[in-house]
Amino acid sequence: xxxxxxxxxxxxxxxxxxxxxxxxxxxxxxxxxxxxxxxxxxxxxxxxxxxxxxxxxxxxxxxxxxxxxxxxxxxxxxxxxxxxxxxxxxxxxxxxxxxxxxxxxxxxxxxxxxxxxxxxxxxxxxxxxxxxxxxxxxxxxxxxxxxxxxxxxxxxxxxxxxxxxxxxxxxxxxxxxxxxxxxxxxxxx
Amino acid sequence: xxxxxxxxxxxxxxxxxxxxxxxxxxxxxxxxxxxxxxxxxxxxxxxxxxxxxxxxxxxxxxxxxxxxxxxxxxxxxxxxxxxxxxxxxxxxxxxxxxxxxxxxxxxxxxxxxxxxxxxxxxxxxxxxxxxxxxxxxxxxxxxxxxxxxxxxxxxxxxxxxxxxxxxxxxxx
Numbered sequence: 001x002x003x004x005x006x007x008x009x010x011x012x013x014x015x016x017x018x019x020x021x022x023x024x025x026x027x028x029x030x031x032x033x034x035x036x037x038x039x040x041x042x043x044x045x046x047x048x049x050x051x052x053x054x055x056x057x058x059x060x061x062x063x064x065x066x067x068x069x070x071x072x073x074x075x076x077x078x079x080x081x082x083x084x085x086x087x088x089x090x091x092x093x094x095x096x097x098x099x100x101x102x103x104x105x106x107x108x109x110x111x112x113x114x115x116x117x118x119x120x121x122x123x124x125x126x127x128x129x130x131x132x133x134x135x136x137x138x139x140x141x142x143x144x145x146x147x148x149x150x151x152x153x154x155x156x157x158x159x160x161x162x163x164x165x166x167x168x169x170x171x172x173x174x175x176x177x178x179x180x181x182x183x184x185x186x187x188x189x
Numbered sequence: 190x191x192x193x194x195x196x197x198x199x200x201x202x203x204x205x206x207x208x209x210x211x212x213x214x215x216x217x218x219x220x221x222x223x224x225x226x227x228x229x230x231x232x233x234x235x236x237x238x239x240x241x242x243x244x245x246x247x248x249x250x251x252x253x254x255x256x257x258x259x260x261x262x263x264x265x266x267x268x269x270x271x272x273x274x275x276x277x278x279x280x281x282x283x284x285x286x287x288x289x290x291x292x293x294x295x296x297x298x299x300x301x302x303x304x305x306x307x308x309x310x311x312x313x314x315x316x317x318x319x320x321x322x323x324x325x326x327x328x329x330x331x332x333x334x335x336x337x338x339x340x341x342x343x344x345x346x347x348x349x350x351x352x353x354x355x356x357x358x359x360x361x
Contacts (some may be wrong), residue, residue, distance in 0.1 A: 006321065006339035013332025024333060027296070035333075038340040046343060048357040 007039075007048050015183070016061035021029055029071030036061070051085060058082055090119040095133040096120075096140055107141075107157040113164035122168055129169065206253040214260040228287075229257070251303065258307040259316070261287035266315040269327045288328050295334035301341040309347055319322055 009013075020172045024063065040054055042119070050058070058078045061070070098116050099106050106116050122129055141156040213229045265284040267275030274281050294304050311318040321342070325335045 004343070006325075006337075007336050010335050014336050017331060017333040023331075024296070028344075032299050035340075037297060039336070043343050050248070095296035143224060157347060 004046055004048055011049075012055065015056055015060045018057065019063040021064050029073045032061075032071065033073040033077050036074065040081060051088070054081065056083060058085075087119075091121075094136075095120055095129055096136045099137050099140060104155050104157070107160045109157075110164045110167075112162045113161050114168060117168045119166065134165065134169065207256045210256045211260055214264060214283065215277065217282060217321065219282065222282055251306075255303060256309045258287070258290060258303070259310060261290065262307070263313055263315060266313075269324055270315070270320060291328050291338075292330065293335065295330055295337045298337050298340070301337050302344070304338050305341040305345050308342070309345060312356055 036057070040049070040057060058081055061078050063076060065071075065075075093101075095116070098119055102112075102116065105112065107113050117129075120129060138161075141158065141161070144156070145158075146155045210229065213225050216226045217229075232323055233268060261283055262269075264275060264277045265287050267273060268284045269279065274284070278284060291304070294301055310314060321339070323337065330338070
């Protein structure tokens with residue numbers, strides 16, 4: 001297919017141009033936003049780009065505006081696409097993977113731990129976590145905990161993790177208990 | 190009744206504008222090109238600024254513009270696909286004008302549908318089997334500009350433009 005072939009063949013070139021503010025330097029916000037919308041949203045059904053390539057396009061735009069404020073329409077579109085992609089990736093990732101990727105910053109505060117739960121849909125009730133999911137994270141934290149780093153507040157903060165977990169997963173644990181006892185406690189979602 | 194009459198008038202007007210565009214393109218040469226170009230711009234402004242668009246659409250400007258691009262492509266076809274200037278454009282003047290217009294469209298993703306519409310023709314043969322890759326190469330488009338035009342083709346009503354691969358042969 002002409003369009004799709006051309007787009008695939010020119011992809012690396014497009015990335016370079018988008019990342020370089022000296023090329024097409026006068027492109028207007030509306031035009032750039034229109035191009036990105038056509039490339040990343042409107043013609044998605046043609047499977048022109050995979051998820052990593054979509055992320056690379058958004059990354060190129062961020063590099064383009066690294067030293068200058070991004071134009072509003074383009075900025076909003078890129079942020080929206082980033083959020084959608086992160087949300088999709090989070091759904092596919094395990095709870096442990098989220099902590100692995102975020103590192104100790106995930107437990108830097110109670111709110112940051114709550115954010116990890118939110119990303120798995122626990123806070124808004126769309127996702128479920130099993131006791132095993134949480135235990136795996138605790139084991140991971142234990143195995144990678146550094147006392148030395150913790151003194152400099154650069155390691156896992158078990159207290160924050162505990163507080164957030166106690167506040168958010170009561171219901172999930174209750175389901176687990178029911179599940180273990182009767183086999184009927186599966187979350188309808 | 191009034192609406193029908195208005196529609197009829199618009200159609201007649203569009204046909205006259207198209208005929209003017211074709212005539213002006215066909216009679217451009219080195220001696221008269223400044224005058225003819227001025228006339229061409231009056232009949233069919235380049236219309237690349239979005240702000241001008243509503244007025245131009247009212248005046249059948251888009252159709253005239255598309256007719257102009259088609260005529261430019263037709264006249265420049267020997268140069269683009271064969272590598273030598275054709276009899277209607279011995280000095281490559283029309284090719285230069287075409288290049289400017291195509292570059293302008295390729296830098297305006299909001300208006301790139303005009304390229305798709307310009308290619309949405311069966312006659313002459315250059316539109317029937319259009320070598321898009323070679324066209325972009327000859328015009329000198331970069332990757333982003335090519336991609337802007339390629340995206341517009343994804344919505345082409347012509348299945349050959351969507352489905353034929355890049356191995357399409359030049360008609361020349």
